[in-house]
Amino acid sequence: EAQVTQNPRYLITVTGKKLTVTCSQNMNHEYMSWYRQDPGLGLRQIYYSMNVEVTDKGDVPEGYKVSRKEKRNFPLILESPSPNQTSLYFCASSDSSGVPPGEQYFGPGTRLTVT
């Protein structure tokens, strides 16, 4: 089954304790992206990757890091989490080859609480 998986699904942590949220897709997609969802703000892009070793900032990258060492994986790293990073996080991948954009497939989400 074609899917995007994220782990963990729920995480409660404390300020400053480094954490990683994993994202993996089994569709051989080149494009992957991370979003955060906050009430009243919709989803906002954090980082994206067009291929292995190619990553760039989205609209709200502060406090986050990413890496893309393998095509299927795109982990989101919070080196020193703060309470304002409490949010619902989604990973997405796309089957696009350019114009028009492809369909983006979303993972189930990771609900992060930073106390």
Add this chain to the structure above:
Amino acid sequence: AQSVTQLGSHVSVSEGALVLLRCNYSSSVPPYLFWYVQYPNQGLQLLLKYTTGATLVKGINGFEAEFKKSETSFHLTKPSAHMSDAAEYFCAVSELDFGNEKLTFGTGTRLTIIP
């Protein structure tokens, strides 16, 4: 920058009644438009998309949307609401910015179905 406005953060309709969820966008280039649905505790699922061609787009679960360039709108409709349609709906526009397929989302509309 492109933007999306969803009119009405909450919409309630009776079972069997017409569903109309409104979406207006702003874009300086021909837009690529999407509707996603989010069920509780789940990721986003693509309902339908407009890229080029026919302006009336049919999607899954009986939903459809019409792209109206003159009105910069992409409203989502379904002739007869079902209890299973209760969810949050997001309109989004895609920006193809040097390979970044960023989706700019509206703030969402929560649809409630009244038995």
